[in-house]
Amino acid sequence: AQSVAQPEDQVNVAEGNPLTVKCTYSVSGNPYLFWYVQYPNRGLQFLLKYITGDNLVKGSYGFEAEFNKSQTSFHLKKPSALVSDSALYFCAVRDNDRDDKIIFGKGTRLHILP
Amino acid sequence: DSGVTQTPKHLITATGQRVTLRCSPRSGDLSVYWYQQSLDQGLQFLIQYYNGEERAKGNILERFSAQQFPDLHSELNLSSLELGDSALYFCASSVEVAGGETQYFGPGTRLLVL
Numbered sequence: 001a002q003s004v005a006q007p008e009d010q011v012n013v014a015e016g017n018p019l020t021v022k023c024t025y026s027v028s029g030n031p032y033l034f035w036y037v038q039y040p041n042r043g044l045q046f047l048l049k050y051i052t053g054d055n056l057v058k059g060s061y062g063f064e065a066e067f068n069k070s071q072t073s074f075h076l077k078k079p080s081a082l083v084s085d086s087a088l089y090f091c092a093v094r095d096n097d098r099d100d101k102i103i104f105g106k107g108t109r110l111h112i113l114p
Numbered sequence: 115d116s117g118v119t120q121t122p123k124h125l126i127t128a129t130g131q132r133v134t135l136r137c138s139p140r141s142g143d144l145s146v147y148w149y150q151q152s153l154d155q156g157l158q159f160l161i162q163y164y165n166g167e168e169r170a171k172g173n174i175l176e177r178f179s180a181q182q183f184p185d186l187h188s189e190l191n192l193s194s195l196e197l198g199d200s201a202l203y204f205c206a207s208s209v210e211v212a213g214g215e216t217q218y219f220g221p222g223t224r225l226l227v228l
Contacts, residue, residue: 090157101172102170104156106156107156
């Protein structure tokens with residue numbers, strides 16, 4: 001069965017430092033991978049996706065993620081964190097070869113400390 | 115503003131009742147997705163419609179049903195409501211059905227079952 005793991009409930013990073021939010025996945029076919037962000041009291045926003053091609057994907061607000069097939073990971077990264085990046089981040093996977101279900105990780109709360 | 119609208123914003127009802135949540139996709143988007151976000155279950159994919167047809171099914175309970183109308187708006191019907199159905203229900207829309215398309219989320223409907 002497909003699954004997504006976000007091993008950290010919370011990540012704290014000082015402003016200006018690089019940040020990483022981890023995500024690993026398990027699917028039987030080829031994955032479509034996504035990152036979404038949810039700001040306090042707001043809906044979800046798309047950040048970036050990996051479908052095929054270049055393993056390094058660039059997205060909104062300066063975020064990027066690297067697809068690593070051997071490690072089945074899709075970690076979200078940003079070179080220099082901003083206080084405004086503080087939010088709840090969700091990784092999601094879709095197995096397009098099977099049933100097209102979308103599975104979300106449980107979310108990681110990112111705190112950027114000024 | 116994503117261009118996706120959801121009504122109502124808030125809904126309070128009692129156990130055993132039935133409610134209907136409505137979603138209007140962005141102009142031109144043919145796919146509509148429904149999600150449930152709760153403290154217990156996290157973020158869960160419920161169902162996807164594409165141009166009026168069911169495209170993919172997630173963890174949608176039998177008490178729940180959805181449909182997409184010819185004008186592409188969608189409704190999620192929740193019946194025999196239980197306390198555990200209290201959650202934030204999001205819809206999202208996208209242009210294609212391929213699976214890797216970017217989704218745009220509505221602001222959500224917050225359902226409270228008393």
